Every structure is written in C-alpha cells, then in structure tokens.
Amino acid sequence: MDWQVWNLGVPGHDMILSLRTLEELGPKYDPDLVIVGFYENDLGAWMFDVPSRPAWILRMQAFLK
Numbered sequence: 001m002d003w004q005v006w007n008l009g010v011p012g013h014d015m016i017l018s019l020r021t022l023e024e025l026g027p028k029y030d031p032d033l034v035i036v037g038f039y040e041n042d043l044g045a046w047m048f049d050v051p052s053r054p055a056w057i058l059r060m061q062a063f064l065k
Contacts, residue, residue: 009037 008021015038022034 018036026034
C-alpha cells in the first residue's frame with residue numbers, strides 16, 4: 001500500500017482560508033482523504049465573513065464548549 005501525507009497547514013489561516021485553499025488545490029491533486037484540524041477559535045472567523053453564521057457552525061461551537 002502506498003501512502004503519502006501532505007501537511008498543508010498554514011499558521012494564521014482560519015477555517016475560511018483553509019476551505020478556500022482546499023477548494024483551489026483539491027481538484028488539482030484529487031486526494032482520497034482530507035483531514036482538517038481546527039480549534040474552537042477558528043470558528044469565530046465566520047462572524048466577520050458572513051452576516052449570519054450557518055447552523056452547523058453554531059452546533060459545532062456548542063459541541064466544543
């Protein structure tokens with residue numbers, strides 16, 4: 001079995017930038033699996049990017065608390 005692991009983590013990227021990076025690079029590399037790590041404060045970036053946070057963000061924040 002052949003495995004390749006790429007760490008594309010970027011210091012200072014929030015969830016929005018990570019998603020945009022994945023949307024841009026994902027189709028190019030066609031990964032079989034993507035693992036995204038984040039911390040609760042990464043979800044706060046949604047407050048500045050959209051007028052109201054999606055329901056899944058609110059559920060995730062409640063779960064993490």
